[in-house]
Amino acid sequence: MVRVRFAPSPTGFLHVGGARTALFNYLFARRFNGVFVLRIEDTDLARSERIFEEKLMESLRWLGIHWDEGPDVGGPYGPYRQSERLHIYREYAEKLVREDKAYKVYAYPEEIEKLREELLSKNLPPHYTREMFEQFATRERIREYEEKGLQPAIYFSMPRKTIVHNDLIKGQVVFGEGSVGDFALLRSNGMPTYNFACVVDDMLMRITHVIRGDDHLPNTVKQLAIYEAFGVEPPQIGHVSMILGPDGKKLSKRHGATSVEEFRARGYLPEALVNYLALLGWSPPDAHEIMSVEEMIEKFSLDRVSKNPAIFDPGKLRWMNGYYIRKVEPEKIVDSLIPYIESRGWTYKNKEWLKHVFLCIRDRMHSLEEITDLADFFFIKPNVSLQVDEPIRKGLLECASRLQQENDLTKEQLVNVFREVVKTSKLNAKDFYMNLRKALTGKSEGPELVDIVTLLGPAETALRIKKALGVE
Numbered sequence: 001m002v003r004v005r006f007a008p009s010p011t012g013f014l015h016v017g018g019a020r021t022a023l024f025n026y027l028f029a030r031r032f033n034g035v036f037v038l039r040i041e042d043t044d045l046a047r048s049e050r051i052f053e054e055k056l057m058e059s060l061r062w063l064g065i066h067w068d069e070g071p072d073v074g075g076p077y078g079p080y081r082q083s084e085r086l087h088i089y090r091e092y093a094e095k096l097v098r099e100d101k102a103y104k105v106y107a108y109p110e111e112i113e114k115l116r117e118e119l120l121s122k123n124l125p126p127h128y129t130r131e132m133f134e135q136f137a138t139r140e141r142i143r144e145y146e147e148k149g150l151q152p153a154i155y156f157s158m159p160r161k162t163i164v165h166n167d168l169i170k171g172q173v174v175f176g177e178g179s180v181g182d183f184a185l186l187r188s189n190g191m192p193t194y195n196f197a198c199v200v201d202d203m204l205m206r207i208t209h210v211i212r213g214d215d216h217l218p219n220t221v222k223q224l225a226i227y228e229a230f231g232v233e234p235p236q237i238g239h240v241s242m243i244l245g246p247d248g249k250k251l252s253k254r255h256g257a258t259s260v261e262e263f264r265a266r267g268y269l270p271e272a273l274v275n276y277l278a279l280l281g282w283s284p285p286d287a288h289e290i291m292s293v294e295e296m297i298e299k300f301s302l303d304r305v306s307k308n309p310a311i312f313d314p315g316k317l318r319w320m321n322g323y324y325i326r327k328v329e330p331e332k333i334v335d336s337l338i339p340y341i342e343s344r345g346w347t348y349k350n351k352e353w354l355k356h357v358f359l360c361i362r363d364r365m366h367s368l369e370e371i372t373d374l375a376d377f378f379f380i381k382p383n384v385s386l387q388v389d390e391p392i393r394k395g396l397l398e399c400a401s402r403l404q405q406e407n408d409l410t411k412e413q414l415v416n417v418f419r420e421v422v423k424t425s426k427l428n429a430k431d432f433y434m435n436l437r438k439a440l441t442g443k444s445e446g447p448e449l450v451d452i453v454t455l456l457g458p459a460e461t462a463l464r465i466k467k468a469l470g471v472e
Contacts, residue, residue, distance in 0.1 A: 002034025003208045006060075006067070007198070009041045010053035013259040016312070017213060017243050017251065019063060020277045024240060025211050026065045027278070027293075027300040037205060038070030040081045041198075043191050048083075059260040063270050064293060069205075077205040082197050089192040092200050092230075093154045093185045101229045102185055104152040106145055107136040109188070127181025130157060154186040156196070156226065163221050168238030168302050170214070175221035183222060195219050199226040207235045211302070214239035238302055241281055241309045251312050263317075267340065267368025269328065272321040280310040290323065322366040330355045333368070340369050346379035356455055360447035374446070378455060382442025384468040388435055393469060395425040395432055396439065400465040403458035411450050418449070439468035 006022040008014070014022075029036040038057070042048040057072065069075025079085055096102035107115075116126045133155065145152060163175045185196040192200070198219075202210065217239050227234040245255035257263050263273055275291055283306070284291065284299040291299070325333070334355050341348060348354045361374040388396070399421045403409075409417070418436075422429050433449060440452055440461060453461045 001208070002029060002032040003037065003206050004029050004034065004211060005037035005039050005202070005205065005207050007039040007041050007201075008056050009044060009047075010049060010056055011044060011047040012052060013261045014056050014059040015259055016263075016273075016277060019059070019065075019260050019273075020243065020280055021211065021213055021240060022060060022065050023063070023274060023277050024282070024300075024305070027296050028209065028211060028302070029068075030297045031300050034208075035068045036066075037075070037077075037207070038067035038080065039201060039205070040071055040083075041194070042081055042083045043194075043197060045083075045191070053081075055261065059264070062264060063260065063274050065274075082192070082201065085197075085201070086190060086192070088204070089186065089197055089200055090190065093192075093196065096156065096185070096229055097154060099229075100157075102154050102156045103130055103133070105133045105136070105155050105184075106138075106141045106152045107133055111136060125181070127178070128155065129182055130155070151186075151188055151190055153184050153188045155182045156185050156222075156229070158182050158222070158225055159228075163224055165220050165224060165237070167217075167220075168209070168211075168236055169241075169305050170217075170239055170307055173217065173220070180221055180225075185226075195222045196226060199223050199230075202235055203227070203230065203232050210235050210237040212237075212239060214241055238305070240305060241307060243280055243312050244309045245312055246314070248311075255312065256314060265369075267336075267370065268317070268321050269324045269368075271328075272317070272324040275324070276317045276320050280312065281306050281308075290320075318366045325365050325368070326362055330358055330362075333358065336368055337371050340372050341379065344372055344376075344379070348379065353455065356451075360451045360455065377441040377443065377446075377452075381464060381467070382440075384439055384442050384464075385470065386435055386439055386468045388431075388469075391425060391427055392431055392435055395421050395427045396436060396465050396469060397471065398425060399436065400462040403453075404462045406458050409454075409458060411454055414450050414453055436465070439465045 004025040006025050008018055008022075026036050028034070038060070040053055042053065053071075057070075060067070067073065069077065069080065071078075071080040074080075093102060097104060105112075112128075115128065115132055119126045144150075158180050160177055162177050165173045165175065167173050183195070184193050186192055201207075220237060220239075224234055243251045245251045247255075251258055257266060260273065264270075271292075274293060275289075278291065278296050279289060282300070283304055284296075285304065286299070288295075334351050337354060337358060338348075341354075348357075357375050357378050358371070361371065364374055365371070386393075386396075399417065402417050402421065406413075418433070421427070422432050434444065437446065437449055437452075438444065440449075440456065446452070456464070
């Protein structure tokens with residue numbers, strides 16, 4: 001059975017690159033009726049926080065990415081937080097020491113750093129060997145460690161040979177002999193390094209396929225060597241190309257929003273973000289861009305994942321979000337609009353009224369937060385002073401007078417009122433409607449006038465016309 005995992009570090013919000021990795025793993029698992037595992041890699045004690053773990057899981061759920069095993073739902077191969085698996089890493093590191101595939105290092109961090117500096121000063125790569133560390137394993141140093149209650153670090157004896165990796169996406173990758181020196185498995189504080197914990201966890205959690213960003217490609221040679229030391233067949237591994245900004249540089253804060261939380265806060269829909277992320281480095285066989293998750297699952301395959309970097313285009317995402325805003329049922333979106341309105345201190349009549357406000361501006365929206373710009377006049381009176389000629393002024397006041405006499409008019413009746421005023425006052429229709437719009441909204445364009453008047457109501461419409469004309 002296919003078993004894949006997404007293993008984020010809870011050191012910040014979920015980056016869109018991480019979200020894409022999670023999505024590809026999720027689609028792959030569902031495509032082959034496999035298992036999707038969420039594992040939290042929280043061994044960086046200085047930076048890992050439980051609040052970030054909660055936010056990561058919340059963002060994944062919001063995107064519709066649900067896991068079969070994980071820290072909150074459990075599973076047969078838990079625990080699923082690395083901080084709760086430290087005894088397991090110690091056990092497997094000691095096993096490699098007993099088999100002479102790893103060794104204990106009694107050097108202090110500053111001594112290791114000095115070795116590194118010496119190698120660099122000789123224009124040598126900072127590759128450590130067992131022989132370099134033997135000078136520190138004296139009886140005195142070992143006794144000193146024991147008296148101070150210190151644990152020696154454990155280093156892996158990297159085999160000096162060529163290692164070939166057949167990547168699911170990139171094809172054959174060759175790591176030459178001596179490309180990597182010996183490296184730490186366990187630090188002196190007892191915490192495992194990324195490469196060691198990753199291998200132990202993937203091995204014990206029966207992971208069959210690893211789909212991750214290509215920034216992890218340099219780690220692969222170390223991990224393959226550890227698998228070999230344990231005598232275990234490694235999972236099949238594929239590295240997805242990185243995501244670049246429009247300028248061709250690695251996507252970062254300077255390009256704007258980069259986290260799922262930021263896009264959510266700005267009024268992007270999960271359906272749109274998931275659809276867009278799926279297309280960053282993957283192309284469906286039929287070239288269709290608008291897809292449901294079910295369609296993505298049916299079409300997803302790693303052989304259509306590109307080896308080349310993907311360009312994050314905010315404009316295309318914005319367009320796609322606008323498409324989904326127009327597609328979604330209004331009733332499902334009203335509650336999501338309320339926070340943007342309340343953040344301005346505005347009030348609204350009721351949810352049914354708000355739904356119709358949304359319908360008025362939906363075709364012009366590209367994110368939910370735009371309601372505060374596109375529909376502000378529904379919530380606050382515009383500060384408008386119209387300077388018009390006398391016929392238009394009389395026509396607008398006549399319109400206000402007619403509306404004040406009516407409590408409830410249908411859209412058809414409202415249109416008739418406008419037409420009658422224009423006809424009887426012999427006005428230029430374009431000038432009349434343009435100034436009526438300005439009086440009501442303070443803008444020169446926007447929703448249909450009849451919709452604006454219907455939602456404002458006849459009384460409020462009349463008041464705004466008079467205020468714009470300076471009539472108390």
